Amino acid sequence: xxxxxxxxxxxxxxxxxxPNVEPxxxxxxxxxxxxxxxxxxxxHRDPGIVDRGRKAAQAAIANAQPRTSAP
Numbered sequence: 001x002x003x004x005x006x007x008x009x010x011x012x013x014x015x016x017x018x019p020n021v022e023p024x025x026x027x028x029x030x031x032x033x034x035x036x037x038x039x040x041x042x043x044h045r046d047p048g049i050v051d052r053g054r055k056a057a058q059a060a061i062a063n064a065q066p067r068t069s070a071p
Contacts, residue, residue, distance in 0.1 A: 001027045008064075021064045029060045 001024075008023040017026075037053020040046070 001031055004030065015066060017061075017064045018066045026060060026064055030057050033057045033060065 004027040005023040008017060008021070008026050011017040012019045012021065012023070033053045033056035037050050037056070041049040041053075
């Protein structure tokens with residue numbers, strides 16, 4: 001997870017992610033969503049569950065985007 005935390009920090013420095021987001025927390029949420037999706041897709045033999053994990057990861061990233069103020 002250290003690599004992912006570092007990438008999140010780099011994205012924050014570039015202004016791609018909100019600087020107030022805690023890199024360790026976002027990395028955990030991304031890993032948790034994808035690991036659980038992998039686990040359940042294997043357990044239930046349902047590859048569609050991977051899509052749910054992907055959507056959860058995309059939502060976590062979207063929520064970490066910098067907020068723009070209205071004009």
